[in-house]
Amino acid sequence: MxxxxxxxxxxxxxxxxRGTVTDRLVDANERYADAFTDPGxxxxxxxxxxxxxxxxARLDLHAALGLExxxxxxxxxxxxxxxxxxxxSLTISQRKLGTRSIVLIHHTGCGLESxxxxxxxxxxxxxxxxxxxxxxxxxxxxxxxRQSMQRVRTSPFLLHTDDVRGFVFDVKTGLxxxxxxx
Numbered sequence: 001m002x003x004x005x006x007x008x009x010x011x012x013x014x015x016x017x018r019g020t021v022t023d024r025l026v027d028a029n030e031r032y033a034d035a036f037t038d039p040g041x042x043x044x045x046x047x048x049x050x051x052x053x054x055x056x057a058r059l060d061l062h063a064a065l066g067l068e069x070x071x072x073x074x075x076x077x078x079x080x081x082x083x084x085x086x087x088x089s090l091t092i093s094q095r096k097l098g099t100r101s102i103v104l105i106h107h108t109g110c111g112l113e114s115x116x117x118x119x120x121x122x123x124x125x126x127x128x129x130x131x132x133x134x135x136x137x138x139x140x141x142x143x144x145x146r147q148s149m150q151r152v153r154t155s156p157f158l159l160h161t162d163d164v165r166g167f168v169f170d171v172k173t174g175l176x177x178x179x180x181x182x
Contacts, residue, residue, distance in 0.1 A: 041070045043097055049073075050093045052148070053105040054080035058171050061105070073099060079112040079144070080105055081136040082151040091157040100160040104148045105176070107169040112137045112144075141168050145179040153181075 050073040073093045093099045115137050124130040138144040145166035153161045167176040
């Protein structure tokens with residue numbers, strides 16, 4: 001199996017000969033589109049579930065959860081943190097597209113465990129403007145999952161908060177560990 005991490009990037013690599021990584025992705029899309037057939041679905045997920053997870057490239061959520069195209073809504077960001085924008089997406093997912101369950105997935109070895117909110121200060125010094133958003137860095141992944149579950153469960157915008165479960169994905173074993181919300 002070839003992954004992006006194993007693609008050569010030296011002077012003789014395909015990326016250098018064909019242009020940027022984005023060019024490579026566009027080329028791949030053209031090959032995909034050649035064989036594409038309309039799956040005949042709408043935007044409503046078949047399993048009525050939304051998954052909120054970290055953007056970490058090591059998480060292949062569909063494979064890890066046994067999901068197929070059309071099964072779920074997937075919302076990803078740094079840390080899998082439940083931010084205002086995640087609440088916005090979950091609200092649309094529930095109120096307009098029929099989801100009822102929410103699965104939150106953080107993971108071991110997350111990059112947000114190694115930075116602090118000082119990152120915003122560093123950015124302000126570098127670019128002259130302080131970001132309006134919080135970094136949402138954390139030290140305890142289990143506690144951060146609990147915080148995310150609490151943010152979902154207490155949102156006044158979400159209709160269905162009775163089936164909200166949180167997990168930590170182990171990047172070494174591929175297993176999920178459920179987090180008790182208490």
